[in-house]
Amino acid sequence: MLKKGLKSSLAVALSSILLLTAAACGSTSEEKAEGSAPASGSPSTAGGSTAETKAAKPKELRMMVGVIGGKTPEEHTLFEKEVERLTGIKVKMEKPGGNMNDKLLPAISSGEKYDLIQVDKPLMEILFDQGVLMPLDDKIRASSVLSDPAVFPANEWKQVKLKDGKRYGIFTKFQGGxxxxxxxxxxxxxxxxxxxxxxxxxxxxxxxxxxxxxxxxxxxxxxxxxxxxxxxxxxxxxxxxxxxxxxxxxxxxxxxxxxxxxxxxxxxxxxxxxxxxxxxxxxxxxxxxxxxxxxxxxxxxxxxxxxxxxxxxxxxxxxxxxxxxxxxxxxxxxxxxxxxxxRGDPNVWVIPVNAPDPKTAMEFIEFWSTEKGNVLGTLGIEGQDYTVKDGKVELTQTGKEHSMDHGSPFVYNTKWKNPFGLLPGVKEAxxxxxxxxxxxxxxxxxxxxxxxxxxxxxxxxxxxxxxxxxxxxxxxxxxxxxxxx
Missing domain, CATH: 3.40.190.10 (Periplasmic binding protein-like II)
Known part of the structure; x- marks a missing residue:
């Protein structure tokens, strides 16, 4: 279990960050980031003047993930680089392996900060009970990507509503059974x-x-x-x-x-x-x-x-x-x-209340929910798992061995169709x-x-x-x- 004082300690830590930021520039970190381009699944660039762009801090995210990423440690590094190539966001995807609860809960209770965490619903409920998750309803409604019923059907959202009726998670994939x-x-x-x-x-x-x-x-x-x-x-x-x-x-x-x-x-x-x-x-x-x-x-x-x-x-x-x-x-x-x-528990992205950069975290979630993110989560890395020649997509031998599963084998997004269809027997199942x-x-x-x-x-x-x-x-x-x- 998490330490009882976690919620208050996170609040103190977050307040301190806000005070320091306000003292330095008269605005919160999220307000300061308003000049950033909205997520679109493409590499993002900072807004404002050229001088402001040069001075802007590169976008970075620290995540903890369960199954998302490369199939081997070497490919996982390539996966992180591919995310940066596609989004302009430098990511560190920590993949603890084994029982994620055993690694995540002690890390959060000790005050470690993550921008994004991939969890299933039971773990989301545990984190919610500890008061360490950010409600995401406003962010979902404000996103043209996430609020699109072609990306996530409206009737599916009820799966991620918790005791207070709010949504604290955004789907990483379509969960089967x-x-x-x-x-x-x-x-x-x-x-x-x-x-x-x-x-x-x-x-x-x-x-x-x-x-x-x-x-x-x-x-x-x-x-x-x-x-x-x-x-x-x-x-x-x-x-x-x-x-x-x-x-x-x-x-x-x-x-x-x-x-x-x-x-x-x-x-x-x-x-x-x-x-x-x-x-x-x-x-x-x-x-x-x-x-x-x-x-x-x-x-x-x-x-x-x-x-x-x-x-x-x-x-x-x-x-x-x-x-x-x-x-x-x-x-x-x-x-x-x-x-x-x-039917499997929904698998979702959550943002902790002490996340250093929730705005960029939402940009990443939007990317993950679009065609480019869908391709990465299924087919994998271009040049590693698949190639594109004259508009035709072909799996490499590595890609075939990876079975089109890099953490998101099936997606909700009806705007994208897997060029290879489904593996034998999956549709019927x-x-x-x-x-x-x-x-x-x-x-x-x-x-x-x-x-x-x-x-x-x-x-x-x-x-x-x-x-x-x-x-x-x-x-x-x-x-x-x-x-x-």
Whole structure:
């Protein structure tokens, strides 16, 4: 958690900056920057006289980003230089890796200053609760780019409104959703029908385990693997259970910790006992899960719609004649026929209240939301990831390996169309998300909830603890910690 005095210390620091600036030139730093050209996705130049232009401080931004940027440290440096070439803004994009919360929260609590931070909605909510985020409604309304419904549909903005009804984030990309992802070529080889219910899913996964679809004659293939509880919502749907917090009669509930979830935990325990579920699922990270899928060791994983295309593209790049085919599946139907699919939390840019240069930060956000920014976030760097000759865009071998994803594989902006279209299988997967996907509600206390869920759910899924007892213990501990009502 952040230090309790952070909000006041940021306010003091910000006040000091304003006083010093006023004493020096009689204006705030933002007023002083009014001569700067508005963001347009093109290199910007300072306004005013030639003498003022020469004296103007070069525009610089310090950011912390999660997935935006280069795929390697070397390419990340090239990415920063490409931003400067396109915008005239010198950027430092710090990419901590691992759990961003573990790096960002201590950095902010110690008083470090960032102009821009890339976060998901749960982290935005934590920062909002600490009072360290700048509201952006006025800036969004004042921007012809950001307020354009062709760039960001009006109905999407409700996703980033927080408790006070204001917007504190601006989308970095279009966020998809998670779903069961299957080896469709194995389905076809074994003449299996697409599963609809939990029992249907069991029959498909059992066939993958027993009928050697990879053809290597070894007993090393599993029907399903996950990365712990990530992302089992597609199967919880079969019991009508939704992840996260669900409000019932004004009270917080966690459906995964209720009797309704017992049949699904028992279903997993059955898979585990019969050797259908990868025995290492509980300790897998997402990388290990992906590797098993790409190396013919498992027939189904639970992951993002974008990865349906990236799975297919990865294998195609290695072998253009491959029969490998990944496909996103509709989650299991609930008792009432309803399907519950997770739509990913919005991923956004936020500006801290102590940001040194919020005006330039907004210029960058506008650039990122236009065609030039869209190209950078998807295709990547010109000359590195793609080339343009006689108006024709071609991916380099590096660009092909990077799967047109430099932090923003899909964009809202309908004014720009990716010249290569979507990777194989993505369109169909996205259609499932748009049809069935809904946001989950978590919040700043969710990490504490997850620890309790993981402890007992994983034991239940491995048959180490009866599922009914597991959810009872979850409920008791969540109540004791005042994490549910």
């Amino acid at each position: 998670t779903m069961p992802t299957v080896r469709q070529d194995w389905m076809e080889k074994l003449s299996l029908k697409e599963p609809k219910t939990l029992d249907d899913y069991y029959q498909v996964l059992k066939a993958f385990k027993e009928k050697d679809p990879d053809g290597n004659g070894k007993d090393d293939t599993y029907g399903l693997t996950t990365a712990g509880l990530y992302e089992i919502q597609g199967f919880m749907s079969g019991a009508g259970v939704k992840a996260g917090y669900v409000m019932k009669e004004g009270k917080r509930t966690v459906p995964y910790a209720t009797e309704a979830a017992v049949p699904v935990f028992e279903w997993f325990a059955k898979l585990y006992k019969e050797g259908i579920l990868d025995p290492n699922f509980a300790t897998n990270d997402s990388g290990k899960m992906r590797d098993l899928f790409l190396t013919d060791r498992v027939g189904m994983v639970t992951y993002w719609d974008a990865w349906v295309g990236m799975f297919n593209n990865t294998r195609l790049q290695k072998d253009p004649a491959t029969t490998f085919k990944a496909k996103g599946l509709t989650p299991a139907e609930g008792p009432d026929g309803k399907i519950i699919m997770r 996205q259609e499932l998300v748009l049809k069935h996907g809904t946001l989950e509600t978590t919040g700043s206390s969710w990490k504490e909830v997850e620890k309790i869920l993981n402890n007992y759910a994983l034991q239940a899924m491995q048959g180490k603890l009866p599922a009914a007892e597991a959810v009872k213990k979850m409920d008791q501990e969540l109540r004791a910690a005042k994490l549910i009502d």
